[in-house]
Amino acid sequence: MPESGHYGGYGTLRPDGGPADGPSPADGPADALAAAGGDPALGTVAELTRLLFDGEDRERGHGMWRDLISKDVFRHRPGLAAEERVALSYELLRLVNDTAGDAERLADDPRLLAALHEWAAIVDGGGGLCTVASIHYNLFLGSLLDHGGATGRDLSDFTSLRRTGTFLCTELDHGNDASALETTAEPDPVTGGFVLHTPHEGAQKFMPNTSLTGGPKSAVVAARLIVEGQDEGVFLFLTPLSDENGLLPGVRVRRLPLRTGAPVDHCLTAFDRVPLPRSALLESEHGRLDADGRLHSSLGNRRKRFLRSIGRVTMGKLCMSGAAVGATRAALALAVRHGDLRQVSGPRAGERIPVNAHRPHHGRLLKGVATGYAMTFLHRSALARWAAEHAGPDTGRRAEAERLVAIAKGWITWQARDIAVECRERCGAQGLFAANGLSEFPHYIEGTITAEGDNLVIWVKAAAEMLFEHQPDRRDPEPPGEVERLADPRHLLGLLARAEAVWQDRARTALRRGPSGDPVERWNGASSAALEMVSVHARLRAAEAFLDAAAAARRPEARALLERLCLLFLLEQVGGHTGDLLADGHLSADQVRALPGFLDDVVRDLAPRMTDLVDAFDLPAAYLDAIPLTASGQTRLTDHLTSEEAADWASER
Secondary structure: OOOOOOOHHHOOEOOOOOEOOOOOHHHOHHHHHHHOOOOOOOOHHHHHHHHHOOHHHHHHHHHHHHHHOOOHHHOOOOOOOHHHHHHHHHHHHHHHHHHHOOHHHHHHOHHHHHHHHHHHOOOOOHHHHHHHHHHHHHHHHHHHHHOOOOOOOOOHHHHOOOOEEEEEOOEOOEOOOHHHOOOEEEEOOOOOOEEEEOOOHHHOEEOOOOOOOOOOEEEEEEEEEEEOOEEEEEEEEEEEOEEOOEEOOOEEEEEOOOOOOOOOOOEEEEEOOEEEOHHHEOOEOOEEEOOOOOEEOOOOOHHHHHHHHOOHHHHHHHHHHHHHHHHHHHHHHHHHHHHHHOEEEOOOOOOEEEHHHOHHHHHHHHHHHHHHHHHHHHHHHHHHHHHHHHHOOOOOOHHHHHHHHHHHHHHHHHHHHHHHHHHHHHOHHHHHOHHHOOOOHHHHHHHHHHOOOOHHHHHHHHHHHHHHHOOOOOOOOOOOOOHHHHHOHHHHHHHHHHHHHHHHHHHHHHHHHOOOOOHHHHHHHHHHHHHHHHHHHHHHHHHHHHHHHHHOOOOHHHHHHHHHHHHHHHHHHHHOOHHHHHHOOOOOHHHHHHHHHHHHHHHHHHHHHHHHHHHOOOOOHHHHHOOHHHOOOOOOHHHHOOHHHHHHHHHHO
8 A cells, every 4th residue: 555645646735735745835825826837816715616616607607696695585584484485485586587687598598597506505495496496497488488489479477577487297197207197288179279178186287386375377288289189299388377366267276285395385286178379389390280280290209299398307407406516515515614613522631622623524524525526517517518419409419418417417416415414414413403504405405306307217217228328438457556556536437437337237138138028027137237337327427527627727736636536536436346346357456455545545635625625615605604503603503593493402402
């Protein structure tokens, strides 16, 4: 094993992030920066922030939302009843609309829309705000725009929020198989329009925010177009639901119980032969009705028409990933800052030291920080890929970009849940109080795991596609080499690629061995290995994006710090596959034995930089100062508590 604290060519990081043989911090920050070849006005933390938040596009994409959540209206409000919290979500939505200025631009700008979710998710009421904003701007207004809504259709009621938009697709009996939904829309020969109808209880739309809370609403409703008894597939229909006087005739809405994590007015919604005008049908190349009522479509089957109709769900996955990434960064920042402030007994009598001094405490957080960076860079990569492919002509790469979005969403939101739970636990009993900003993150993240495609289902689809369409790295194995190769992130990246190939081979073998007459059982036999292939692929793509970000750093010390953090991430990921890598000759027995020590040494070297790493998340001071966990005595927890909560807090103390 290498000498403690040294890893190949990377050297040892100083506390300021530079290599051991670089300029000394004693030279002063400006001199050290100048000697390193960087801008004296730009610190390492600022450079990390630049890389995390889209570089020179940071202010355009993230600045307005960061400023917005600094306002007092987003601070914790103790004692709000459930219905008041739901109403607050719509009040905050109006602030977002005022801030955006141009609602159509927001709906049509993937980066701006995803950034909104990153910042909104972290504040009080943010779970509800993210939900209603994602529905209104992406699913509702975005669907209208994607179907030619900007031409020939007045959108001003929706862009001004005189009417809030919602999206009705999932039904009580049809969730992940929404393509089989049963709500119908039939042409009305008398009016020339359509009749929208819910044929039975199981076809009620499940969970849309269709109540009267938030003011008048309209919906984009997914319904099966039936023309002269012929099922033409699922299309979207613009449907007014309510006005200032209440629900419109034929629209039935029943409130569902309040769910945890996002205070939103979820409902069951049904239609009793509701008349719609001809203009209600959202048409594009995937389907148009001519004057004689005949359907013309560029797509050959009903399933493709359905997927085209609900194409905004892909952008929704990016929004859910963005919300989970934002919540993860906030949770880590709060837990790390609390660990710096929280004093515990030291090894000497009367000595007090921060709880972050202890490896069992800071090691878990630091691994979460490494994963949080990987999640952020993967999200940026998937978002950039989707934005480029979605905006341009369909070159055949769009499906691959869409698959990356789905894989990233599954991995990011699952990691977010684990990290949020860990951060809450590291803050002890105080992390349980809503005023401290942590307790609601895991509940809200649960919603992102299910929304816009249940994670497991979208990964199963990705696994089936990747089983034969994707080609992992299958180069001949290199000799494992010296133990010190474990210090090279690029080498570890190659090892992770080999692990991906192993799991693909297992899945293919299992599929071939399955019973030929039973496709379900054949897939059942291959699915476990195929899903592990997807999991490794997600981590591999995250690590690639991580190293690409490090390579883009302008300051050597920022690059070294990011590479070391990525090394920590990769050592964790490779550690789960050492058996296969050893068996196939990619790792030596000495390397397998040495890996835990390498990992622990990297944790030790990065621990002094943990606060800098979360400072780069750029959370507003107004947000941090209002949270007792991080306010260093400026704000007391009891300032935020109801009398009942204060009594509970006192008993915990």
